[in-house]
Amino acid sequence: MAARVPRLVVVPCLRDNYAYLTGRGDAREVAIVDPSEPDPVVRALDEHGLRPVAILCTHHHYDHVGGVEPLVERYGPLPVYGHRSDAGRVPRLDHPLDHGDELEAAGLRWRALHVPGHTLGALAYVGEGLVFTGDTLFGAGCGRLFEGTAELLYASLAERLGRLPGATLVYPGHEYTESNLRFASAVEADNAALAARTRAVAALRSAGAPSVPSTIADELATNPFLRVTEPAVRAFVEPRLGATRGPAAVFAALRAAKDEYRG
Ligand code: ZN
Ligand code: FE
Secondary structure (H helix, E strand, O other), X not given: OOOOOEEEXXXXXXXXXXXXXXXXXXXXEEEEEOOOOHHHHHHHHHHHOOEEEEEEOOOOOHHHXXXXXXXXXXXXXXXXXXXXXXXXXXXXOOEEEOOOOXXXXXXXXXXXXXXXXXXXXXXXXEEOOEEEEEOOEEOOEEOOOOOOOHHHHHHHHHHHHHHOOOOOEEEEOEOOHHHHHHHHHHHOOOOHXXXXXXHHHHXXXXXXXXXXOEEHHHHHHHOHHHOOOOHHHHHHHHHHOOOOOOHHHHHHHHHHHHXXXXX
């Protein structure tokens, strides 16, 4: 079967959010992923001559769903997808998903991965060689713990997102890569892949381009939150480790260190 390249339009929203439009490359229909606000999404649809047929939400935070109501009003009815537990928190959610559920939107097939930690109902959408990770996995970083525990977020990253094929393209919910790379470099000063990525991202950002997508392989090589079994990462948080010393404990200490980091 010939590889189909999906259409992927990055839509900058708010201050540093990304919404995405995705559908078959040979069609005008798209799904909207995480519409933070309506206006930039409407402009991108118009500019590319695209028609929305579904909305995929990674989690209930306003900077990911603020555009759902107005976009459904304008283009609807549109099916709105999100995790079952976010019914009542994701506006207009009428297609509740559980871990492993599959859906088709704009001619592309997606599988929902439940990735709790940032929020309890966090989902990633994987398919077509790419993954939308919301606020769970960022370029060189991960989301804060708002509702879940460090153990939950660690499992979501290590056992679900981190095990996707290395070539999978990663599209996160925010442009946080540069600041995440500063923290990552403080953690692992001697990581050559991290130094190379820092240079590449600086070049993209200074040209006004998004740093996304990365790949799962890039993240495994440079994202400290996916590298908690590395001696250098463990050493960085050693002073914070108590009696519990497994990978999840290293992850918890690393997340706490990032929360306090001012780099
Ligand atoms: Zn969020
Ligand atoms: Fe967010």
